[in-house]
Amino acid sequence: MIQTLIALFIVALALCWVLVRVVKTMRGKDTGCNCGCGSKDCKACKH
């Protein structure tokens, strides 16, 4: 039971992460990184 709850919590976290990324991108307030690394100061794709 505890295993299931922890696993579901991890899956929910992953879904939240996706949701936040999608919303930020839609609003144009993404971190400035577009290589998918998620870093705020990604040197690879900083404009």
Add this chain to the structure above:
Amino acid sequence: MKENNDNTHSVRLLDAAPVGAVVKVARVRGSGAFRQRLLEMGFVRGAVVTVIKNAPLQDPVEYRILASHISLRHSEAAQVEVVDVDEELKNVAEDVYNGTTQTVVGEQDPMADNVLRVALVGNPNCGKTSLFNFVTGAREKVGNYGGVTVDSKEGYFTIDGKRIELVDLPGTYSLTEYTPEEMYVRTYLRDKHPDAILNIVDAGNMERNLYLTTQIMDMNIPLVIALNMWDEFEASGDKLDIEAMSRLLGAEIVPVTARDGKGIPTVLKACLNAIEQSEHESTHKNVNYGLMVENTIAQLEALRPDLNRYTLLKVVENDRHALELIDQADNAREVREVADRERRKIEREFNDDIVSVITDLKYGFVRGALAEVHTPNPNRDKTKMGYAQDAVLTNRWLGLPVLFLLMWLVFQSTFTLGAYPQQWIESGVEWFGQWVASIMPNGVLRDLLVDGIIAGVGGVLVFLPNILILFFFISLLEDSGYMARAAFIVDRIMHRVGLHGKSFIPYLIGFGCGVPAIMATRTLENRRDRIITILTVPFMSCSARLPAYLLLVSAFFAANQGLVLMSLYVVGIVMAAFTAILLSKTVLKHDHTQFVMELPPYRTPTARNAAIHMWSKGSQYLRKMGTVILVASIIVWALGYFPRHEGQTQQEQVENSYMGRMGKAIEPAVKPLGFNWQMGVSVLTGAAAKEIVVSTMGVLYTGETADEESTSLKQKLQTVTDEQGQHVFNPIVAYSFMLFILLYFPCIAALTAIKREAGTKWMIFEIFYTTAVAWLVSFVFYQTAMLFH
């Protein structure tokens, strides 16, 4: 030979000059930005040009002008009128130093700010980023070709207790508006008001580099000049009176070797001194353009004392952006009238257009100054220094084979050398998965950790060595200067598909990852070229697609594995060419693009740069694994795991999962391509990152996420049957599937990059276009192949 009607000279066109000919520029025809670029690159009246060689496909042609080698197509060279080198020309700017001294009163105290700002300005490929990296400890990408820096980057350092912000600006030949980078630098210097400019000058090509310096001098911003690549200059045996040159240009000049940091502390101290001096009344050197132009500037200065000489000169040149500034004031009409009248006078007097006249005068100033301080080594033929390798690498017969051989070597090494560390990582991941499974009781969390996270992320982690090796070799090619030669060699082919050879560089980067490749298109001047390149880059098979290829090729092609893999890359290139032709003949119709490309001298790549490049790529890949791929593995696992039904087999469980239902819904669309629902779902999840295609297939076929070497997944793929008992996979289905993976829409990261660089409209076009192409190509291949099966 094309002759031109000219009363005084036997004028002909540069494209008609044979290889080996040495000629003198008489005039550059036409108008507009391309002509201006030619002038700025040194094609001014009286400049000597040597025809070096034709590219292996006969076009473009390599020319030497000043101390640099540049590439021009025949059609572009036809804009330059030339005469014999010993022929006298009228109205050639005299090569005399003619500086004037201006007193500048410091209006504000720059030292009052907490942070001082120094802008790095210089020609492309003169070593700005190397210096920036050395000073700030940053790890920005550098390469031995122009256009590596496409935006500004800031770094900080402290000297004598003062914190200084160093801004690395894109390389630029002048401060006009020919390319987006030039406009960027010009706007930056005008709007951000740096406290000082650190102008990096290539000591081996001072004449061309100092042309930009003359424009900076007119801006009245404290200036320090770093003479970079001083080691090469000293080795050449030339002599330079640096003190005298400092006096002539009115700026402190410091010799440096940015690659190993020699002279950098001195140049930083000089920047601080220049800023401190600017607080007080100081003397400033300007270029003296002669009585007529100086008189014009004086008249305009009286009307607009708030503008610097650079802007006033641009007003005389009828520059659009300078005139916009003029129009903001009440006396705009008066200023424009004076500028128009004086411009006509100057053009009449010099019998040439104003841009040519000013460029000529600037080059005259530079040549005059250099004549007083620079003593070339008479015993050394500098023209061949750094270019000897071209005898083989851009040879008419060897150029193309060597290019293909090098590319093949890079890709082959990526696979063969990468195989060993790949096996070690695989064993490590497998051991870790087994260890976690052994210490945890059966349950959902264990399945998530072992089958979802460890196998999913591990399956992608195994390719890290391949990525590092690929980028190590690309770094060597970039640092050596070979990339520009590759563009030179393939320019004619690129021209055929409506692009410039310079698009070759983003394409090459695209074999690694589409995102930096799309960013690299910023070096292309023409927006139409950029859009076409951006839209076709995703057809270059990126490294993220490799896991899927390796899995399927090893499972279904016992023989000729390398050839099958190579064929996929070739199909991608052919589709990119087809798309480029299609776009350039329809929605993005345009005349051919003109572009002058510089061929830098060959240099020995440094271990430091290669390490920086590999580290940057490796850390980016690891970050991606910790975010996108981790999250996607968890979600894919959950979608294939839930909902749970008691008493069902593993296969039934997967079929009835959320993912199974999704797959069944899209099955009709992929059935004609030979795919089943599992394959349909795999390509859908691959939208997040292409590596996830393999992870998803692992979840759906074996109940555990697997990598491409997993014999269980490979065996399962080889043996899996459909409801009629027939094998789902065979070589035809596998190849059709790989074709689809190669061509269908790019991952979300690449689509975001396309949106930023080209706009939402083109991003939507790309999604539909690439998917339609992938579907059609797979459909045609599968259906045709099945006819003969």
